[in-house]
Amino acid sequence: MLRIQNLKARIGEKEILHGLDLTVNAGEVHAIMGPNGSGKSTLASVLAGRENVEVTAGSVTYLGQDLLALAPEKRAAAGLFLGFQYPVEIPGVANLYFLRTALNAMRRARGEEEVDAMDFLAIAKEKLKLVKWDQSFVQRGVNEGFSGGEKKKNEILQMAVLEPKLSILDEIDSGLDIDALRVVADGVNALRAPDRAFLLVTHYQRLLDYVKPDRVHVMAAGKIVKSGGPELALELEKTGYAGWVPERHGAGARP
Amino acid sequence: MNRAEESLQAALARPAPAGEPGFLAALRRAGADDFGRLLLPTTRHEEWRYTSLAGLADLALAPAEPGAAALPAGFALPPAPRLVLVNGRIDPSRTDLAGLPPGARVGSLAAAIRERPGAVEPLLGRGPFGDHAFAALSDALFADGLHLELPAGVAVEAPIHVVHLTLAGAGQAVGAFPRSLLLLGEAARAVVVEHWTGSGSYLAAGLTQASLGERSALELVRVQDEAPGAFHVGLVGVSQLGGSRFTSRSVALGARLARVETRAVLAGEETENHVDGLYVASGSQVHDHFIHVDHARPHGLSREWVKGILDGSARGVFTGRVLVRAGAQKTDASQVSSNLLLSEEATVDTRPQLEILADDVKCSHGGTVGQLDEDALFYLRSRGLDRATARALLTWAFAAEMVERLPAPVREGVRRLVTARLPDGARLQEAA
Structure with missing residues (x-):
């Protein structure tokens, strides 16, 4: 589904990804773990098409297409979803309207029929159960006044509505209490399917107690430095990242 | 003198309509004299520094004739109670004042002057617009407008709509000067919605004066959707007694150049004054909001917030002036101007002005000018x-x-x- 080869990228003058390789197949859940500053979030940004990150070398193939050639909205229409580490607040745009606009934008892009307001309400009601929300959350402005946990749940709700093929969740677990973490994990697990894949970008192993990954990768200084099965996450939990991070990058600033 | 001034002077030189009471004739004479002295403001006037009326100066304005011409395309009349003015005069065929509670007087200002001159005279001054060219023009040239008088305790629940249509014929610019007078007795309540629209090339210069009795509440909504060839000047004068609450909500969309001037005097204790504004300007439109709040008594609260969206080479101007007089202790005043620039060429000038003569007050101002968030x-x-x-x-x-x-x-x-x-x-x- 996703093949990343020798990916190099920079923000401004600072090169952050130094030749990254990763392959994710349909049906798989991959976790990318690593310390702050290792380039995890930059990788997520490159995949979603954020314009402040410049790709200087390498390639990314997604479902047979050159992903890097597509505008962010085309990537979304092709089934790629980024769950943001810091979801943006948009007061003045009701969450429900936003969700329907997003769904219809993608349906239109794929040549599918748009969903009208009534039908969408039925879809939204069903998906709200996943995050254990009542309707008041979708009447409010997008993420307006939401707590950190509520914002992350809203990302999961969006993912559930949009039903992407590849979901990249950037530190979806950060700042969550255990109940919110369970809701987020249940949301991911509910969407797991043979034709879908997930890339969980996380600092901690905790999320992986609830979402069992097929593969775990350790990222340090802009590269994948080790890959393994779920046991690798447990190992990291014990030993920390110290052994994986080259000295000179150890105190590297976050991108 | 420029063309507009010449044409206005010609209008001022005509004899006043017959049958008007003596006080009105005197008011009109003083207005004409004052305008002859003041003429149209230019950018040399401090209060008009960023807003040039040069485009208006080129127009020869004919006095607007009464008419029952067609409504502008896409404009639907609001529901009753509504007063419809065409070129500054009431159009009885489109006016419908059904749905008013007993005791509420809502209707034509000209009729009120005719029928009860003694009651209207003391209220028909220029108020806070003493030396204002457009207020002088209004005194001299106004024909009609809304007269609203609510006795103590009367509340009008339905919004009272006032439609100001200015319809200029092909090739002939016109000037319309509607005048409205709103008087709320103790604890009276009303919502008045002014709709401004029209067609062709014209000047619509309105003066609305509101006098709020103790603990009364008035919400004045202005929806300015004038024709692209219009010049719009809206003057709103407000005087408030203790415990009253005035709310102005202005939405400014149309006109080549539009200025809304709101001047409020908080003459009683514990008064509240809210002025909201939203404007959307594109092309070469100029939208100017001028707000002056005079805190004369203690425990007053004022909130001014104007938001502008500017595209093309449009210009926005915000002047927010708050005066807190000595003795107006515990005043709580804030003014904010927030602007969104959608193009490189759009500009906005914002001028917050605080003059504080009391020592125990809370006053703040803030302004933002930004682009859409990446x-x-x-x-x-x-x-x-x-x-x-x-x-x-x-x-x-x-x-x-x-x-x-x-x-x-x-x-x-x-x-x-x-x-x-x-x-x-x-x-x-x-x-x-």
Whole structure:
């Protein structure tokens, strides 16, 4: 589904990804773990098409297409979803309207029929159960006044509505209490399917107690430095990242 | 003198309508004299420094004739109770004042002057617009407008709509000077919605004066959707007694050049004064908001907040002046001007002016001028919205905060007017 080869990228003058390789197949859940500053979030940004990150070398193939050639909205229409580490607040745009606009934008892009307001309400009601929300959350402005946990749940709700093929969740677990973490994990697990894949970008192993990954990768200084099965996450939990991070990058600033 | 001044002088030189009471004749004479002395303001006037009337100066304005001409395309009359003025005169065929409670006097100012001159005379001064050229013109040239008088305790629940249509014929610019007088007795309540629209090339210069009795509440909504060839000057004068609450909500969309001047005197204790503004300007439009709040007594609260959306080479001007007089202790005043620039060429000048003569007050001002947030744009695009739709949605979101504050019966109509003005607003027909 996703093949990343020798990916190099920079923000401004600072090169952050130094030749990254990763392959994710349909049906798989991959976790990318690593310390702050290792380039995890930059990788997520490159995949979603954020314009402040410049790709200087390498390639990314997604479902047979050159992903890097597509505008962010085309990537979304092709089934790629980024769950943001810091979801943006948009007061003045009701969450429900936003969700329907997003769904219809993608349906239109794929040549599918748009969903009208009534039908969408039925879809939204069903998906709200996943995050254990009542309707008041979708009447409010997008993420307006939401707590950190509520914002992350809203990302999961969006993912559930949009039903992407590849979901990249950037530190979806950060700042969550255990109940919110369970809701987020249940949301991911509910969407797991043979034709879908997930890339969980996380600092901690905790999320992986609830979402069992097929593969775990350790990222340090802009590269994948080790890959393994779920046991690798447990190992990291014990030993920390110290052994994986080259000295000179150890105190590297976050991108 | 420029062409506009010459044509206005010619109008001022005509004999006043027959049968007007003596005080009105005197008022008109003083207005004509004052205008002859003042003439139109230029950018040399400090209060008009950023707003040039040079375009207006080129127009020869004929006095607006009464007419029952067709409504501008796309404009539907609001529900009753409504007063419809065409070129500054009441159009009885379109006016419908049904649905008013007993005791409420709502109707024609000209009729009120005819029928009860003694009651109207003391209120018909220029108020806070003493040396204002457009107020002088109003005194000299006004024909009619809304007269609203609510005795103590009378509340009008339905919004009272006042439609100001200015319809200029082909090739002939006109001037209209509607005048409205709103008088609320103790604890009276009303919502008045002024709609300004028209066709052709014209000057619509309105003066609305409101006098709020103790603990009364008035919400004045102005929806300015004038024709692209129009010059709009709206003067709103407010005097407030203790415990009263005045709320002005202005939505300014149309006209070549539009200026709304609100001047309020908080003459009683514990008064509240709220002035909200939203304007959307594109092309070479100029939108100017001038707000002056005079805190004369203690425990007053004022909130001014004007939001502007500017595209093309449009210009916005915000002047917020707060005066806190000695003795107006515990005044709580704030003014904010927030502006969204959608193009490189659009500009905005904001001038907060605080003059504080009391020592125990809370006064603040803030201004922002910014572009659409790139993080928010990326967020929307990552959810499948193309760039144009994402921009339109974020622009609408900026405006929505003000539209939400409008009284429910007018919100939907204004929402449609605003989205129609936004770049790519057609993509938002279902928003909110």
